[in-house]
Amino acid sequence: MNQSVLLETQELTIRFGGVMAVDNVSISIKAGQIFGLIGPNGAGKTTMFNLLTGIYRPTSGKVFYKGNDITSLQAHEIAPLGISRTFQNIRLLQGQSVFENILLATHHSVTYSFPEAFFRLIRYRKQEQEAQRRVDQLLQKYQMDHLRNEIATELPQGLQRKIEIMRALATGAELIFLDEPAAALNPVETAELMELIRQLQTEGHTIFLIEHDMKLVKGICDEIAVLHFGKLLDQGRYEKVTSNPQVVQAYLGRRYENAQSS
């Protein structure tokens, strides 16, 4: 596995009024890792994702991707760098097929230059055909082609999550953020999700996920970080971090016992 640092935060901080939602957090994620972010409700995990994907601008601190400072970039500038995300609440388009939902995600990469206005239609059609071909390839690769024309929002939760992940893949993302991907999934769906995430890692993707399901975290994460009231309590391998008394006291308790008994 390539162990170079892919994403790094330095003393990242955001304050909302009197709340330090993310407070001086420095973490680093290596290329090819599955990295988990855990912590109690309201600890700042989703805010951290929002900072890293250009939705929020930090009060102070820096974000580096492949060694480049991306702190001040906006979401539409970050996605083309090869960073994509899924959300805590599944955000698929109502009434649209699986194919259309994934195709839409490719549209940020469809470009045409102004001086070529006359040829724009031809160019657009070509790019659209290429995007459709890519989506069909993805559907085949991840055994979803039989669901191509199904309405995405009518499928079981596990498949909807998978479609969301495929939307992220369709953008060509190298680094994928997953915000509570196992939320609302049953144990079979969670096991399939873990397999999919492992497969993505094997294919060279780096995964940064937020999760409360400690069996999933223990099962697939190479490293984890723990947030508590916006502060980083610890970062490192699962066994080391989960034996840190501060972490146990702040968050783990029963969750940790459940994961250990698996």
Ligand SMILES: Nc1ncnc2c1ncn2[C@@H]1O[C@H](COP(=O)(O)OP(=O)(O)OP(=O)(O)O)[C@@H](O)[C@H]1O
């Ligand atoms: N846009 C905002 N404006 C004001 N406060 C915010 C905003 N976004 C987040 N917060 C606050 O920041 C803190 C961290 O919230 P965040 O949603 O990041 O927590 P979390 O760790 O993702 O929690 P959960 O596990 O419940 O999803 C909370 O106190 C929240 O109310």
